[in-house]
Amino acid sequence: MRQLIVVLTSAGKVFGLHSGDGRELWSVYLGTGASGSAALRTVLVWREQVGEADDTELLALGSSGDSTRALWIRASDGEVIAEATLPLAASRALPLEGAAFEGAGGERPVLLASPSGELHLLAVAGGATKDAAAHAEAKEVLAARASKVFFYEADAKAGTVRGFGLVPHADAPAGVRRAQVWQLSLPESEALEAVVERVLDPVHTQVRVLGDRSALYKYLGANTAAVFATATEPERASEGAPPSAVVAGLVVYILDTATGRVLYRTVHMGSAGPVQATFRENWVVYHYWSNEAMRNEMSVLELFDDTRDRPSHVQEGLMQLLGAEVTAPEQSSHSLPPLRVLGQSYYMPMSAKAMGATSTAKGVTARQVLLGTGTDQVLALDRRLLDPRRPLKATPASKEERLPPYAEMLPVDPRRMITHRHTVANLRFIESAPTHLESTCLVLAVGLDRYLTRLAPSRSYDTISESFxxxxxxxxxxxxxxxxxxxxxxxxxxxxxxxxx
Structure with missing residues (x-):
């Protein structure tokens, strides 16, 4: 259960904290390059521990002015293994995931992007000069797989979201250059509130078996994000002018970030931000304010693959029992399947400052949505309470799925406050991490205070109780x-x- 907590402060200092009692194990000063609201500040896993002789290594990045400082840190004792100053002011760090990108020692390369379009590849601890051959090999791999890498940039002032791809370029420092692929421009009446990417947590199964033995297939597109914007109705030029066609409310776009295609769009009339949201598996949950009803509300959207010509889950199970190999259908952003989107809204009697969700090692355990309330506490909501398929009246099928009947208000049970009687002053965000036990995850709430607790959404079914x-x-x-x-x-x-x- 013990894990290392790594935090990077706004002042540019990296701390390693003990998860048992919160004491400081080590600290490293990244430098003034990590300060500034527009600068890049992040800590990434550079190499994971494989054997007992190995150790996890971290990469801390901080940019300011026209440079970015990088520190490679050993996680066990905080020793700085290597450091480098890069000649660009990075605004985004893109970890290159997958075995094809990993180095010989398990290093995970990172591609840095600046607002001006400059790219820099970090593939060797300490920079390219430390191992020119390994860096050149990483550049070749990135150039060969450039068509598989996509990223986007959101500009709240301009009301745009731009998507970029990579194109091989021999003269570029990273071996590739960025090329704009698409752009989503919001109407002048809409103000961009937030963009929330789908978190790539482990998913136990793509199939959701219903109470009547039918099945729904989750849409698990990796390049998916939710875009939130507040639409305001413009004032009439004169009393006799016709009403505007703009509907004031909260606009939600489900966007494919590889192609820029809008998969789904909906409007919550008479609503506005601020928005707190989390996007997990095939569902997105978000909290907002309803001006029309003068109350806080929460909504959920759940995406399903509506492809018809596919074997049923019963046929797939029989094929597996007979020894046949059953492979999941490949999903590509360039050949998207038809989607079926289910949604529902609820009244939430509490305001929100942050939102997250539980995460376990294999994705088997039922999930809970973690809501950072306006009182600086953390509330754990059962995911079934936010299921868009909750029936108006209980049926045998819904009882078998353990779906509660629909109620307009989400229940707030004080026993579900995982912070108990404590508060986290100025609560800003909530993070969760899996443990070696599938039933249990760690939840960290961060503000001026830090609060860590263990959470078992489906109870500790894989452990023996202390009273045994x-x-x-x-x-x-x-x-x-x-x-x-x-x-x-x-x-x-x-x-x-x-x-x-």
């Missing part, structure tokens, strides 16, 4: 062994007597 009677179990096992030996001896004697007759 080990003495009774031991006595039972010993008694069974003794009874088995005595019965075997008595049986042998009876058999011997029978043969002497």
């Amino acid at each position: 009677n080990y003495l009774l179990l031991s006595a039972t096992v010993v008694g069974m062994v003794v009874a088995t030996l005595v019965a075997a001896r008595m049986s042998a004697r009876a058999e011997l007597k029978r043969k002497w007759r």
Whole structure:
């Protein structure tokens, strides 16, 4: 259960904290390059621990002015392994995921992008000069797989979201250059509130079996994001002017960030930001303010693959039992399947400052939505309460799925406050991390204070409780062994007597 908590402060200092009691294990000063509201400040995993002799390594990045400072840190003791100053002011760090990009020692390259379009590849600890051959090899791999890398930039002032791809370019420092692929320009009546990417957590199964034995297939597109904007109705030029066609409210776009295609759009009339949201698996949950009803509300959108010509989940199960290999259909942003989107809205009697969701190692355990409330506490909401398929009246099928009947208001149970009687002053964000136990995850709430707790959304089904009677179990096992030996001896004697007759 013990894990290292790594935090980077706005002042540019990296801390390693003990998850048991919160004490400081080590600290490293990244420098003034990590200060400034528009600068890049992040800590990424550079290399994960594989064997006992290895150690996890971190990459801390901080940019300011016209440069970016990079520190490679050993996670166990905070020792700085290498450092480099890069000749660009990076605004975004893109970890290149996948075995194809990893170095010989398990390093995870990072592509840095600046607002002006400059790119820089970090593939070797300490920079390209430390190992020119490894850096050149990483450039070749990136150029060969440039068509697989996409990223976007959101400009709240301009009301645009621009998507970029990579194009091989031999003369570029990173071996590639960026090329704009698409642009989403919001109408003048809409103000960009937030862009929330889908978190790539482990998903146990793509199939959701319903109570009537039918199935829905989750849409798990990796390049998916939710864009939130507030639409305001313009004032009439004169009293006799016709009303505007603009509907005031909160506009939600589900966007494919590889192609720029709008997968779904909906409007919550009479609503506005600020918006707090989380996007997990195939569902997005968001909290906002309804001007029309003068209350806080929460909504959920759930995306399903509506492809018809595919084998049923029963056929797939039988094929697996017979030993046949069943592969999940490949999903590509350039050939998107038809989507079925389900949605529902609820009244939430509490304001929100942050939002997150639980995450476990295999994705088997039921999820909970973590809501940072206006009172600086964290509320855990059962994901089933935010299911868009909640029926108006309970049916046998909904009872089998354990779906509660629809109610307009989400229940706020004080026992679900995972911070209990404590508050996290100026709560800003909530993070969760899996543990080696599938039933349990760690939740960290950060503000002026830090609060860490363990959470078991489906209870601790893979652990033995502290009140378990080990003495009774031991006595039972010993008694069974003794009874088995005595019965075997008595049986042998009876058999011997029978043969002497």
